[in-house]
Amino acid sequence: MKVEIQRINREKEEQVLIRCYEINQEVSEIARFVKSRQEGIEVYNEESVRIVPLFDIYYVEAVDNHVFAYLKNQVYEVKLRLYEIEQLYGEKQFFRCSKTTIVNLMKIQALKPALNGRFTAMLTNGESVIISRKFVPDLKVKLQGGQTNE
Amino acid sequence: MSRKDFLKNILMSFFIVVTLVNVAMAVLGLLFDSNKTFGYEAFVSPLIFGVLGVVPAIVTYSKKELTMTQMVIRKVIQLILLESLLIGFVVSNGVVRGKTMISFAISVLLIAVAVHLILWILDNRKAHKLSLDLEKYQKKYAKDAIGKI
Numbered sequence: 001m002k003v004e005i006q007r008i009n010r011e012k013e014e015q016v017l018i019r020c021y022e023i024n025q026e027v028s029e030i031a032r033f034v035k036s037r038q039e040g041i042e043v044y045n046e047e048s049v050r051i052v053p054l055f056d057i058y059y060v061e062a063v064d065n066h067v068f069a070y071l072k073n074q075v076y077e078v079k080l081r082l083y084e085i086e087q088l089y090g091e092k093q094f095f096r097c098s099k100t101t102i103v104n105l106m107k108i109q110a111l112k113p114a115l116n117g118r119f120t121a122m123l124t125n126g127e128s129v130i131i132s133r134k135f136v137p138d139l140k141v142k143l144q145g146g147q148t149n150e
Numbered sequence: 151m152s153r154k155d156f157l158k159n160i161l162m163s164f165f166i167v168v169t170l171v172n173v174a175m176a177v178l179g180l181l182f183d184s185n186k187t188f189g190y191e192a193f194v195s196p197l198i199f200g201v202l203g204v205v206p207a208i209v210t211y212s213k214k215e216l217t218m219t220q221m222v223i224r225k226v227i228q229l230i231l232l233e234s235l236l237i238g239f240v241v242s243n244g245v246v247r248g249k250t251m252i253s254f255a256i257s258v259l260l261i262a263v264a265v266h267l268i269l270w271i272l273d274n275r276k277a278h279k280l281s282l283d284l285e286k287y288q289k290k291y292a293k294d295a296i297g298k299i
């Protein structure tokens with residue numbers, strides 16, 4: 001597939017146009033990637049403030065009154081409370097999996113049993129997060145198409 | 151884990167323990183004292199062992215989410231308490247003596263392992279089902295995202 005990038009003036013709207021014979025797997029993946037980059041969340045670290053796409057966040061965790069967003073290799077602080085993130089993005093691919101954690105369902109590779117009725121979500125970056133027993137029924141509902149976490 | 155979930159877990163463990171104690175009593179009885187007969191009170195002992203078997207699970211209760219290591223440590227403490235409690239019970243009641251004590255301790259260990267194994271198999275089945283649902287969800291979510299473009 002030929003890739004062409006055109007510079008435009010600031011007054012014009014940026015757009016990605018895919019010209020194809022048919023919408024196959026490859027085209028779908030490109031479209032999905034572009035779409036996923038559009039929504040972001042403001043994050044901070046010692047050096048900078050930036051917007052990271054929701055798609056890049058693996059999980060969000062509350063630690064001692066601070067909320068952190070975990071990306072593939074970086075960690076940033078988020079100036080939102082955990083419940084606010086849950087309210088804002090709970091309808092999307094984010095799921096409250098324990099008292100302190102919200103996980104991106106699109107970043108889970110597999111689920112494995114942990115001790116005492118809990119489950120471990122193995123993430124695609126090699127990390128893992130615990131899914132509390134209390135939240136397992138909600139997860140089931142969410143995966144089967146229903147909305148939870150509200 | 152909430153108190154309600156904890157109690158649910160305890161109840162499930164109780165019924166598994168009662169069943170396995172029945173099996174262990176039958177096997178040990180046939181091996182060591184096959185001619186002995188019992189009255190109706192014999193039906194009560196698996197229930198007593200069931201209650202004693204789940205009491206040490208209290209050490210695994212925590213309002214905070216325990217890490218895997220913390221949980222494993224607590225499970226080991228639970229097992230030690232379980233062995234002590236049950237051995238203490240049978241010794242003080244004169245139920246088991248001498249050689250059979252070792253068999254009893256091993257039986258308790260085997261039952262404890264079997265309970266965890268059964269619970270793990272059930273959870274593993276659940277995890278497999280959830281993983282399949284997750285895969286479908288991820289495909290559907292990605293497809294829907296494209297549809298919105």
